[in-house]
Amino acid sequence: MKKITIAIDGFSSTGKSTVAKQIAKHLGYVYVDSGAMYRAVTYYAMQQGIIDSNHFNVDGLVANLDDIKISFKFNNSLGFAEVYLNGTNIENDIRTLEVSNFVSKVAEISKVRQLLVKQQQKLGKDKGVVMDGRDIGTVVFPNAELKLFMTASAETRAERRFSELIERGEAVSYEAVLKNVQERDFIDSNREDSPLVIAEDAIEIDNSNMSLQEQFDKILQLVNITQESIE
Numbered sequence: 001m002k003k004i005t006i007a008i009d010g011f012s013s014t015g016k017s018t019v020a021k022q023i024a025k026h027l028g029y030v031y032v033d034s035g036a037m038y039r040a041v042t043y044y045a046m047q048q049g050i051i052d053s054n055h056f057n058v059d060g061l062v063a064n065l066d067d068i069k070i071s072f073k074f075n076n077s078l079g080f081a082e083v084y085l086n087g088t089n090i091e092n093d094i095r096t097l098e099v100s101n102f103v104s105k106v107a108e109i110s111k112v113r114q115l116l117v118k119q120q121q122k123l124g125k126d127k128g129v130v131m132d133g134r135d136i137g138t139v140v141f142p143n144a145e146l147k148l149f150m151t152a153s154a155e156t157r158a159e160r161r162f163s164e165l166i167e168r169g170e171a172v173s174y175e176a177v178l179k180n181v182q183e184r185d186f187i188d189s190n191r192e193d194s195p196l197v198i199a200e201d202a203i204e205i206d207n208s209n210m211s212l213q214e215q216f217d218k219i220l221q222l223v224n225i226t227q228e229s230i231e
């Protein structure tokens, strides 16, 4: 079977990374969480006092971009690659609601996007990759053989993310999570550089009423059809 590139885009908390990990594991492909890279830059900016609830020193962040080294290291027991910032594992630190509250503002900056898109293209250059994000099918891999666009209602997505955060031990309210999901949807869809839009050749999947198994089966079927069509 020829290796393909699978681009999975969509709104926040649509379960993209869950299914992307399952599919990558099943196919023996590399999974890349592009959102983790935007979160890593955001975490760096928070640590350096470049962004907080009152201010965002955009020029300061851009001037420091050379100091940000993001890498992924596969964790055998977890079954996926964790993200590292300048050699430190930050996989858990970047999943907080606080990072989520700043990340879309950081992801609006073109210089940040240029840097990360280049790294993402490098990570996927040999194909055999499943990458999820907001602009994977439109900007990072416009020639991806399979493009998916995941959607679900904002309430469904907020409920999923709320349960995840509670499970991780974060004291958050459902209302705060819903607000974050709606705000990020708005910023991500309306920014000037690489807004979240459905690629012309993407297949839309609304998973509001799909179980994880149903979603996996459907996407695997699409992968098989795509592979057969290019053999």
Ligand code: CDP
Pocket (backbone or CB within 6 Å): 011, 012, 013, 014, 017, 034, 035, 036, 038, 039, 100, 103, 104, 105, 107, 132, 133, 134, 135, 136, 184, 188
């Ligand atoms: O919370 P969720 O898992 O849905 O989001 P994520 O994939 O971790 O992405 C976090 C944020 O990074 C998004 O809300 C976008 O602002 C930004 N992002 C982006 O602009 N482009 C990407 N390819 C991936 C993420």
